[in-house]
Every structure is written in structure tokens, then in C-alpha cells.
Amino acid sequence: MKLIKTVLLVVILTSALYAQGSLDPAKLQQPPTDSWPTYHGDYSGRRFSPLTKINTTNINSVSLSWVYRVNTGGAGGSIKSTPLQINGVLYFTVPDHVWAVDARTGREIWHHVWPSKGGEHIGNRGVGASGNALYFETPDCNLVSLNLKDGKERWHKSLCDLDQFYFGSTPPLVVKNHLISGVSGDDLDRPGYVQSFDPETGALQWRWYVVPQKMGEPGSETWPDEDAMKHGGGMTWQPFTYDPELNLVYVTTGNPQPVIAHKNRAGANLYTESIVALNADTGKMVWYFQASPHDTHDWDATQVPVLIDGEINGQRRKLIAQASRNGYFFVLDRATGKNLVTSEFVKTNWAKGLDAKGQPIPNPAKEPQLDGALVSPNQYGATNWPPPSFSPLTGLFYVNAIRAFSIYYIFDPDDNPQGWGGTDRGGWSEAMLQAIDYKTGKIRWSHKWEGTGARAGVMTTAGNLVITGDGLNNLVALDARNGEALWHANLGTNVSNGPITYELDGTQYLIVGAGDTLYGFVMLNRRGTEVSRAEK
């Protein structure tokens, strides 16, 4: 059993030599190859891999290497986290659980179970890592640090007030000596914020509030009163991106509160529904751009703010792009926040046009009504949290998009509504993978899915592949250049996270989560010489 013995030997060596290896901070600023050290692979949020061993010519030969099903003791849980891969070990989560699994074999190295006091268990996006430590958030509002090596706890700090119905779900991002983490809340009439902690000690370094805390503060002019803005929501429930040169962290913020009814929050409701650039050292805001002023449709603007170094109008620029839940694709100058492109990546019907800043102007007729208003997109949005991808080879931004109609109703006609105060009732929808030219916002190609539920993350590679899920339980590989579907595997349940890839020992792996199971695929060498060798 030489082959398997060799693999086992490698595993044992790996566990002994590498599993305890710490994360080299330089890895965070390189395109991921032998590692995947942050939620998005690197700080840019591109989810692009320069690896080419798995490519359009051989994807039909990609082999299943291992299957790892999480055991949460019956609690279940879908893997929404993108695994990190550091020194041959994968780290990923479901709420209250962290696993370290051998990246080559799928064998469990350790499993950490957080003894929960409660909180919202809707999902956990994964971990951050720095040096010898790993960080994750818990539903019961803790930020926890574990040893990479053995999953033992180093420290934990309170992140938010569980009694106020905040919860933790975001993978913290390590930037220099800052551990930057957001907070989550569903239908929560409390202010959203972002905090930075010392990665070594967990001591708080700074906190930035998404909504103004008192009249006179920047943004307070977009709220009717202090009560409204202090209960204005704006949760920071998605991972950040970072530009080391500009030393800016790009934060995205969720919907204002109340969600649907809105009589008590006239105005743009800053800084909800915004892309915000913060100084990583101070937490001070440098600029903001509001994707959905005065949102009334639950269209959190928390989609990945992807950093693109590219050309616009013949000029090389530092850009940031977002395909937002409201159906608009935005390209900004990421140093200044200046808008360069605003376009629809699916047809929508809710805005009257764009303002001078490039922000959509909501049409009051498309705000929720007592007798209903037909709006597109629906509440789920034209896209949602599953991460998109940008390939610098094709210059295309790939996003799983949905064109959907809903009728939005007001349930609470009170002058001071609370909670949701309304909802939507879904209608017709179609789902597609859109390849967007970031320079113009034009759809270069669109691949319509058979099903309507395509909500998987996307990854692109230098092998000219786009890897994603189709909403009919298939993991699909398409040609990044033209959208041709090349390969698929039906995993019995939908891809539930963002796929990743890495190369170890000269072999390229592809990892994807579907429900409670992580699948590891691999491109093996074709045994071209095998016949003659085996004949002897």
C-alpha cells in the first residue's frame, strides 16, 4: 500500500512539522497559492487564485480527494464559512464550533466547541488568523482567540451585548496589530459598530459607530432625531477588505432600523447601507459612499467591497467595486470614495435615477405601501452575502445574481413603527451568474441557471475557471472567458460557502462547503506511465 502509506506519512509529518506553524504575515499581502490565510484569500476580496494546475482543459479530471462532515452533536449547521488554510491545515466554523482539518486528507486535527449562552445561530463566516493564534466570533457576543496548534483557548472578550440581541458571526480580520471585527443583529434597534482589538491581549483599541450617537455628529443631519439614529441599525456583519498602502479598512454596513416601515427615520440614514473607509490604526472614517440612501427594502450593503487595481478611462487607478444587494454595481476610487461607475447588474425598478455622487435615488412609489408595491429586486436582493470574485486576467467581476420581484407591504402604519413594520411577498425570479466588465459596468456574459436558488460564493483562477454553485445542488466550473459550463458535481445540497483553492506538494486542491459537509477535490497527475509500470 505504498501510495496510501506515503500519504499517511505525509499526514503525520505534516501534523507534526507544520500544523503548529504560525501564519507568516507576509502571506496576507500575496495572492494565495500554498495558503488561504484570510476569509477572502487575501486582503483584496478578489477571491482570485493564480494557480493553474486545475484549468479549463482538465477540469473533467478533477478527483474527489476527501469528504469531511461536521459533527455538532446533533445541532446541525450549514458551513457558510470560507476555510482558512495555513501551513497545510484548514480552519473553518459553524456557529459555536471551530475545526482544524488536514488540508491534504480531510482528517480532523482538532475541534473546539464553544459553550454557548445563547444568541442567534444563523451562521458563522469563519476565522481570522495571526501568528500562532486564530480568532472567531460567537453567537453569544464573544470574540475568542484559540491556539492554531491545538484549538485551546487563549482569551475571550465581550464583543457586544447579548441581552440587546446583538450576536457575533463575522470572521475577524487581522491588519498589522489590529484585530478588526464587526457585529451582527437581525432586526435590531441598536447601533452597529466596528471594533479593533489587540490580537495578543484582546484589549479594545478603538470602536467606530456606524450611526451617529448624538446630534451634531457627522451624518446626524440625515436622521430626524437622536432617538431614531441611536436605534438606526447598520450592522457590520460581513468581513472587511484592506489596502495596506492606503492603510484603509473597507467596511460595509447593513440596513437601517425599522427595516421596512420608515416614517420615524426620514432622511438618508447615514452611515447605514454604506461602504466606509476607516483608518486601520485610529478607526476614523476617511470617506463613505451610500449604496442605498434611506433603504426600505432590507438591502444591506454588506456585499464584498472588492479591491481592483486596474484602468478606468485609460488611467491606472486604485478601485473598489461592489455588486450590491439593491441591484447596482458600483466602482469607486478607493483612496477618495469618488464614484466612477454606477450601473445595474440586473434590471431593477426602485430608483428614479442617480444623484451627483453616483448614488441611486429611491423612488417613493417603490417604498413599501399599505396596499403593496411591486419592487425588484426582492428582499433577498439581486445578490447577497455569498462572495463574488474578480479575475484580473479577464477583467471581469463574477457575481451570482438574482432578478426577482416582490410586493412590499407596510404592516405598521404608526408614525413611530418598530421592528420590521412590513414585509415582502415573493414572486417570479430568475438566477444567473453575471460577468461584469468593471470598467463600464456592462454584462460581458450572463449564464442563466436552471434553478432560482443560486446563492453560492464564487472563485476564479488563472486556469480560466469560475467555480460556484447553481442552486440545484451542483458545484459548477465555467469558463471564465465566456461562461461555458465545463463540469459539475451534484453534492446533494447547495454549495453554502465560497470555494477556495491552494496548492500543496505540487498538487492543486479545490475546497467547497455544501451544507454540513466540506468536499476536498484535487487534480492528480494522470498516470501516463502507469500501464507500462504496472505491466512489469
Add this chain to the structure above:
Amino acid sequence: MKLLRTFLVAGLLGATLFAQGKLDPAKLQQPPTDSWPTYHGDYSGRRFSTLTKINTTNINSLSLAWVFRTSVNEGAIKSTPLVVNGVMYFTLPDHVWAIDARTGREIWHHAWQSIGGNHLGNRGVGVYRDLLFFETPDCHLVALNLKDGKERWRKTIGELDQFYYGSVAPVVVKNHLIAGISGDDLDRSGYIQSHDPETGELQWRFYTVPQKKGDPGSETWPNEDAMRAGAAMTWQPITYDPELNLIYVTTGNPHPVIAHKNRAGANLFTECIIALNPDTGKMAWYFQVSPHDTHDWDANEVPVLIDGEFNGQRRKLLVQASRNGYFFVLDRATGKNLLTTEFVKTNWSKGIDAKGQPIPNPAKEPQLDGTLTSPNQSGATNWHPPSYNPITRLFYVAAARAYSVYYIFDPDDNPQGWGGTDRAGWSEMMLEAIDYQTGKIRWSHRWEGAGSRAGVLSTAGNLVFTDDGLNNLVALDARNGEPLWHVNLGAGVSNGPMTYELDGSQYLVLAAGDTLYGFVMRDRVKSEK
């Protein structure tokens, strides 16, 4: 979305055009290619496929096509799926599924309303024309429509109150639906019976232990009480020779299992390979693998039919790698023993008698103060089906060499139930490739783990598929045992792998725990546009 759409269309067409297609009876007598119409693929029990699209040169390019999870909390899938007209049928206790063999999508799911019984496992279904048959833990033999899974008829095949249960994949032979019966630690008589596939009407029943003094085999029991409580359950599927018109039935352990003072003698027809006429249920011959067994070594391992040479003569043979560690080759027309060898080293017999049967060593029968015996209770192999490859002429079996100390707990002159047990010690596991003409081990591939055991499939692509005891599905070179490829499925392979070709693509399907995995060899993308 051309590619996927094509697959979907194929899937839909498959479901509408073919799912309702009947099983052509001729398929049962051919090597399985575009179908897998019985538990073993064909009547021979060889589990050999003539397909070559998946082979030693391209196994590294085998692609995952689909995953189907059962999600009913009935444990591991032990059934080997059948494939008929592009639809796959398989079971867990009380559950039958029809899924698209190309895409893994569910077509129907039949849930049996159970009134109890042992839910240890179910080996699968049998198919006859447009009907499908399965056994239930609560002792029913049930017929469903192939098309939609609706019940056609049900018959009782045993007494649930007596703790019989159903788990065997029924096998259809001409107009006979042949169904065995299961029982764990059951002090009742084993039997096998035949039903009319159309109506479910009982055609015959053959008791595996004599029912009264004077019946054949009664001379091997001390009294009528002992033999009627003597068990010999028929909990594994049969094989069949259409030319000889003989079905080959295997029988389980005698009762009490370990303690044995009240059952002196060989205890016929426990621990036997038996040839029956399928039209009458009359016994043509028997061969006893473990006379007077005291170690729970059911002789239910697959009686594999080989048409091959033996001592220079072309013969109709039957071979079994048995739980007791012995490999037997018989003439399947007469039951005459041609070869008896150990396929793992054992220590429990004094030698071989004139009929080729091992002679148990009384010192290795369980003792009050224990006796070190090999193999252990789980055996040198177990129910997991082996494979015979006519190209390599090797018989492949998942084997274990294991030691146990066997104890008597019940020293009474009339013990009941188990009356003893074994306590396990050291063990090792390997895949053995046995030359059936000599019984010699041509090659043995030792596994790193000593965990779960799996069935074996061999193909004309010179591949052997099985599990390594560490949750890996492994493909080995059938000629020399070299491992070529593996995938860790997170759970051990829990059934016998099977393969088929549809639309020019070869599929490989197997179960690991509650999940069925479909692999496929796709064409490589030829050129870039």
C-alpha cells in the same frame, strides 16, 4: 448553460422514458454493463464488470458526479443498488429509493410503516419486470411498482413475535421470488422460501434445520427440540446457475451460539452451502463449512460461481471465502469438494475430513477460562461481498486475521441464547487475491487500519475497488494489488461498489454510511475553443 442543460434533459428523459421500463429478464443472465439488475449484478455472484472506460490508466481522473444522502437515520447503506433502465434502486431498513442513475436525483422514496423488528441492515431489492421486491424488519416481503414505488402486494415471511426479521435482497429466478430470513441469536428454525413474483403466493419453503427425527440431517442433532431451535438463518442473497437450475443458499450459525452442550453433533444444515432446485425447493446437495460451529461463524459469505479450469479440466465451480478463515472450491453440480485452504492463518481446526470440511478442535471451542482462537467472532471475512475476476482469475476478499479469547458464560447442560462470547485481541486486515485453482494467496494488500470492511468490485479495467478500513475508497491494480487511487469519504464504504455504463459514460457507485456517491469517467475537454 448548454452542458448542464443537456444533462438535465437527459435526466428528465431518463425519468420519463426509461424509469417506467421493465427489466428485460435476459439481462439477468448477461454480465452487467448498462444495468446492474441483481444484488450481485448477475446470478454468478462474481461482482465483475466487463466495462473498461474506468481503468488503471485513468483512475486518477475519475470525477465525482453526484452525492445522495438518505437522511432518515436508519444507519449505513448496506444494500448494493440495482440499476435498471437508468434508475437506481436501493434500501435502508423500511426505506426504498429510486434515484436517477446519471444525476443522483430522487425519483421516488417509499417509506414502510413499520411495526417493529430488528433494523440492523437491509441488503437491497430484487426486480422482476415492472416490480421491485424488498424485505422489512417486521417480517414482510413487499412488492412495489418500479415506476412509482406504489405498493403492489405484501406477504408475511416470518413471525415477528418470534424475533425473526427480514433484511435480505430477494432474488428472482424465472417465476420464483426467493427470499431468505434473518434472526440474531434466534432459537427458531431458519428457512428460505419462494413466492410467486406476480401475486406473492408462497411456492415452497425449505427448512435449513430438520423439523423432526428421521428427516435428513436429524442424525446430527441430539434431539428434536435442539434441531428445531437450531437456527441456520439465510440472511444473505443467493446465487443461481440457470443451466443446472440450482440456487445456492448459505446458512448461518447453530443455536445456542457459543455454548453448545445441548447440540452435540454437526448440526446440519447450519453453516452450509446448499444447492436447491428453485422450482421445488428440494435439496440437491450440501457442503458444511463449519461443522458444529461454536464461534458464530455464519457460512453466509457469497457462494461465487466460477466457470473455469481446475486441474486442467474446465468445470462449473462454486467458491466461498468463509468467515471461519477457509477457502472452499466445490463442483457446483455435485457439491464435491475440490479444494480447502486457509485464506488467513487460523488455529481452530484439527485438519480436514474426507469431505473437505474442517474438523473443529475441541480445545478451541469456547471454555469457561477462555481459549485463544483465530479468527475472532467477526470472522476472517463477513457478509461483505467479494469479487472474482475472470481476466486475472483471482478471487478478491476483504480479510481479517484476528485473535479472540472465547469464553463460556453458561455452563448449564441446556444453555440458551449466546451462552458465551469472545473478547477481542490483536487483528490485522488485508485485501487478499486468491488463486482459486490452488487457494494460494497471489497477493495480499495489508491495510493500515483495522476498521470497517467493505464489499469488493473488480472490472475488466484491471481495477479492484474496496475500502481500506480508514474511510478510504481505494482502487487497486487487480493484477498486483498496487493501490492506484483513493478518496476519503469520511465514513467507511458500507456496501458493495457497483458500476454501469450509460450514454457512453462509466459510473462507479458505492455507499459510505448514509450517503451514496456516484463517480463517473468523463471525457477530458479535448481542445480550447
